[in-house]
Amino acid sequence: MSRYLFDNADSQAQERFSVLEARYDHWSRTALENTGVGPGWRCLEVGGGGGSLGRWLGERVGPGGEVVVTDLDPRWAVRRKLPAQVRLLAHDITRDPLPGDGFDLVHARLVLLHLPERLRVLERLVGALRPGGWLVLEEFDCGWTPVLAAPEDEAGVLFERVHTALLRALEMVGAEPSWGRQVVGAMMRAGLEGVTAKTYAETWAGGGEGIRLHRANIEQAAERTGEVEARVGATRIGETWFGDSELRRFLELLDDPAFVVNSYPMVSAWGRLGGADGPDRVRGADAVGV
Numbered sequence: 001m002s003r004y005l006f007d008n009a010d011s012q013a014q015e016r017f018s019v020l021e022a023r024y025d026h027w028s029r030t031a032l033e034n035t036g037v038g039p040g041w042r043c044l045e046v047g048g049g050g051g052s053l054g055r056w057l058g059e060r061v062g063p064g065g066e067v068v069v070t071d072l073d074p075r076w077a078v079r080r081k082l083p084a085q086v087r088l089l090a091h092d093i094t095r096d097p098l099p100g101d102g103f104d105l106v107h108a109r110l111v112l113l114h115l116p117e118r119l120r121v122l123e124r125l126v127g128a129l130r131p132g133g134w135l136v137l138e139e140f141d142c143g144w145t146p147v148l149a150a151p152e153d154e155a156g157v158l159f160e161r162v163h164t165a166l167l168r169a170l171e172m173v174g175a176e177p178s179w180g181r182q183v184v185g186a187m188m189r190a191g192l193e194g195v196t197a198k199t200y201a202e203t204w205a206g207g208g209e210g211i212r213l214h215r216a217n218i219e220q221a222a223e224r225t226g227e228v229e230a231r232v233g234a235t236r237i238g239e240t241w242f243g244d245s246e247l248r249r250f251l252e253l254l255d256d257p258a259f260v261v262n263s264y265p266m267v268s269a270w271g272r273l274g275g276a277d278g279p280d281r282v283r284g285a286d287a288v289g290v
């Protein structure tokens with residue numbers, strides 16, 4: 001069973017979903033549009049988090065379609081107003097029975113990166129597709145987040161140290177921070193055809209919207225570690241201890257417009273299961289009996 005570091009029960013989850021929605025949803029919508037998703041489609045959105053993309057898919061497929069949004073803990077998506085064709089499910093993709101099969105489109109963003117069983121889960125997602133159906137996986141490559149500007153050299157060094165410790169904390173619970181650069185190969189090996197990817201990144205300046213993701217991640221990782229082991233005047237992230245003044249400085253940098261980092265690059269990859277017989281079936285047409 002997976003151990004997800006960024007538990008949705010913690011206060012930082014809402015901030016995480018709000019940053020992901022604001023900074024990446026426009027990109028994800030474009031990746032999903034590549035599949036032609038439209039009226040009547042049946043979609044599975046795995047690990048839907050705050051539910052913004054589940055809602056958007058619901059609007060795209062319309063009342064004749066169906067969107068199943070799953071999450072280990074769907075407490076944030078539940079708060080969102082969703083169209084009737086969107087069904088929310090508390091569900092562990094690593095072990096619960098799949099909530100249906102024969103989907104036209106399966107999508108997961110920033111979920112498999114966290115799961116030690118990611119290759120087995122990938123197989124399950126492929127198994128949920130109809131012949132000719134699409135899988136869209138979107139994952140960060142956390143290994144390319146250079147500091148692009150800093151008020152002083154030490155600031156860049158501090159960011160790298162804290163960020164490296166965070167990635168180690170993720171690895172310690174089975175996450176793969178470089179999964180983004182592995183996802184195309186994994187999808188090809190899983191038997192998908194025409195696998196294609198595009199990658200999106202932008203600058204994240206201190207005080208801006210995107211960089212708040214680093215604050216949420218570091219604060220949550222620090223709190224989680226503190227529950228296990230505490231020391232006065234220091235905090236452990238992953239395997240590294242940081243003095244309170246170091247972490248304070250790190251958090252100050254996230255508010256300083258002179259400090260700029262590259263965002264996490266989002267690798268958005270899409271591919272299809274072979275075996276569609278003849279030209280693409282149009283689900284919307286099926287649904288109205290055309």
Ligand SMILES: C[S@@+](CC[C@H](N)C(=O)[O-])C[C@H]1O[C@@H](n2cnc3c(N)ncnc32)[C@H](O)[C@@H]1O
Pocket residue numbers: 002004006008017020021046047048049050070071072073091092093094108109110111114115
């Ligand atoms: C980093 S968040 C991404 C949320 C959303 N996909 C997005 O991009 O905004 C990862 C999500 O995956 C969910 N998750 C983690 N492990 C899961 C599992 N085994 N099965 C289903 N969902 C899981 C988490 O609860 C969380 O909502």
